[in-house]
Amino acid sequence: MSIASVILAIIVIPFILLPFTLTIDLLTLAYRRASLASKTRKERGGRLESLPGELAPSKRIGNKGFRTVTVVISAHREAELMENSIRSVLRQDYPIKNIYISDSNLDNTKREVECLKKRIAKFQKRFPRIYYWSKEGVTAKSEKLNCLVSDPKVKLGEYVYFIDSGLVIKQGTIIRLVERAVLEGAVAATSFGYTTTPKNYFAKYFHYGKEWINRISKFRKNAQSYRRGMFVVCGASFLVRSDIVKEISIPTNVKTEDTAYTWKLQEEGHKISFAADAAVITPDVPTLKKQLRQSYRWYFGTWQVIYTRRHVFGRKSKAKSLAYLSVLPGLIETSMYTLSVLLFPLTLYFFPVYAAYFLIGDTVLSFIAPIMGAVFSREIHRIPREILHTIRHYHQILAFKYMSSALWVLAFSNMVFDAATGRDKRWGNKW
Numbered sequence: 001m002s003i004a005s006v007i008l009a010i011i012v013i014p015f016i017l018l019p020f021t022l023t024i025d026l027l028t029l030a031y032r033r034a035s036l037a038s039k040t041r042k043e044r045g046g047r048l049e050s051l052p053g054e055l056a057p058s059k060r061i062g063n064k065g066f067r068t069v070t071v072v073i074s075a076h077r078e079a080e081l082m083e084n085s086i087r088s089v090l091r092q093d094y095p096i097k098n099i100y101i102s103d104s105n106l107d108n109t110k111r112e113v114e115c116l117k118k119r120i121a122k123f124q125k126r127f128p129r130i131y132y133w134s135k136e137g138v139t140a141k142s143e144k145l146n147c148l149v150s151d152p153k154v155k156l157g158e159y160v161y162f163i164d165s166g167l168v169i170k171q172g173t174i175i176r177l178v179e180r181a182v183l184e185g186a187v188a189a190t191s192f193g194y195t196t197t198p199k200n201y202f203a204k205y206f207h208y209g210k211e212w213i214n215r216i217s218k219f220r221k222n223a224q225s226y227r228r229g230m231f232v233v234c235g236a237s238f239l240v241r242s243d244i245v246k247e248i249s250i251p252t253n254v255k256t257e258d259t260a261y262t263w264k265l266q267e268e269g270h271k272i273s274f275a276a277d278a279a280v281i282t283p284d285v286p287t288l289k290k291q292l293r294q295s296y297r298w299y300f301g302t303w304q305v306i307y308t309r310r311h312v313f314g315r316k317s318k319a320k321s322l323a324y325l326s327v328l329p330g331l332i333e334t335s336m337y338t339l340s341v342l343l344f345p346l347t348l349y350f351f352p353v354y355a356a357y358f359l360i361g362d363t364v365l366s367f368i369a370p371i372m373g374a375v376f377s378r379e380i381h382r383i384p385r386e387i388l389h390t391i392r393h394y395h396q397i398l399a400f401k402y403m404s405s406a407l408w409v410l411a412f413s414n415m416v417f418d419a420a421t422g423r424d425k426r427w428g429n430k431w
Contacts, residue, residue: 019337020329022369025223028325029376032226067178068097068157070242072148074141074164075103081166086123086130088169094178097157098129102148140429142250142257149245156242164236168281176278177239184225186273188240188265190233192218195284206291207284208393209400215386216369218276219376225274229321231330232259233272237280244270252429253308256301263309266319276377295404299411304427306331307419334408341405366390366397 073085082101089099101120120132133154138144145162148154159181161174173191181189194214198207224230235258248268251260265272285291312323340347340358348355367390374382390397418424 019365020333021220021326022372024325024329025220026372026376028223028227029219032223066095067159067182069094069159069161069174069178069239070097070155070157071099071161071163071174072145073099073101074145074162075101083119083122085163085165085167085169086120088167089163089174090123090127091171092169092174093172094174096127096129096174098131098155099127100131100133100148100154102133102144140252142252142261142429145245146249146252149242158242159239160242160245161239162237163280164282166282167236169237170279170281173237173275173278173280174239176275180273180275180278181239181241184271184273186271187244188233188238188270189273189275189278190221190230190238191278191280192221192274192276193234193237194279194281196281198284198286200287202288203284203286203291205396205399206288206295206403208396209404210284210295212366212370212390212393212397212400216373219373221274222276222376224326225272227321227325228266228271229319229326230262230266230272230274231322231326232256233262234258234280236282237278240265251308253427254301254304255297255427255429256305257429259302259305260309263305263312263319263322266322267309267312267317269318292403292407296407296411299404299408300414303411303415304424307415307424308427338405338408341401342409366394 071089073082073089075082086099086101089096117132120130124130133148133151135144135147135151138147149156149160159178161177163169177189177191180186195207195211198204221230235256238258244265248264250257251264254260262272285294306327311317312319312327317323340362344355344358347358367387370386370390371383374380374386418427
């Protein structure tokens with residue numbers, strides 16, 4: 001067998017089996033379930049004792065135990081979407097201390113600000129403690145949030161809940177985030193996000209691919225949370241203790257501040273929880289061009305985080321689970337898969353047998369993964385829908401895989417070029 005055949009076998013054949021990260025997540029969940037089974041067999045007066053986190057939501061935190069929460073709604077050229085977010089916050093069955101609305105100063109023209117203030121005034125009759133906050137010259141999202149929480153005039157609750165404008169929060173989301181943080185002793189908790197389907201035909205080719213990944217990410221985030229290796233919080237919806245966000249600022253030197261902050265908190269030894277039943281919904285990007293631009297920003301920002309926070313792999317790092325059970329296997333798997341996808345036409349021509357192995361394995365996994373997601377998220381009723389949904393949109397999922405693989409390689413190349421030429425010193429959070 002030639003050297004080329006051996007290399008191709010190493011790249012292709014693993015995808016006939018379970019990917020690395022999926023295997024790690026399944027083992028984590030299996031260990032978690034075994035641990036719970038061994039600890040919950042404690043009789044109290046003939047009644048089975050429940051573990052923290054297994055109680056009904058309404059019984060976890062009584063009225064006297066409410067933690068105060070400040071909601072910060074961040075706009076980025078999206079002032080017109082603010083009203084839906086405010087309404088969904090006010091509909092929550094959890095007492096809110098106050099709400100701060102903040103723009104990015106990119107839409108901070110006199111006309112836009114006045115329009116935003118008028119929208120806020122509509123809600124102040126019902127909820128007086130809603131305020132507009134802005135600081136001249138601050139345009140990056142992470143810098144804006146850091147300035148807001150450190151402003152002595154801003155009165156924060158025990159927790160700060162950051163959301164993006166246009167986001168609709170489902171009923172019970174805030175209380176579930178607070179409960180998860182309190183019960184697990186975490187400094188932050190993240191929700192699970194859904195996106196609505198765009199109307200543009202070509203945008204759907206990217207949307208359904210992202211949705212396919214998202215549908216299997218719920219149980220995987222649970223696994224990451226259990227082993228203290230959360231890769232990224234939902235940047236559009238996450239809760240954090242106010243004393244922590246004041247002490248540990250959100251990084252401003254990368255385009256994906258949510259990923260950077262997730263790593264930074266865990267590097268400091270803090271735990272991040274995932275509330276799978278805390279759901280938020282936001283409209284997806286409306287055009288393919290904007291979809292590609294958004295995903296490129298995410299990929300480039302992820303590479304920036306990997307480069308700037310590479311010391312998570314160091315001996316003194318407190319985030320070894322993140323580094324070696326989430327990031328490293330994820331990088332290996334993604335690199336192998338990306339090469340397999342982009343080189344598939346050449347593989348098909350020169351090594352058709354290996355190409356067939358890859359295609360069969362990838363297709364099988366594409367259908368199995370959403371089913372596993374439903375099973376391990378304890379949503380068995382979704383399985384028939386998942387199968388039909390994947391069949392219907394498989395051509396769009398395939399297109400997404402090729403486009404996202406190309407963007408991943410392009411983002412990596414640009415990151416390497418910036419790092420080699422010293423341009424990484426000028427990295428920031430503006431986009």
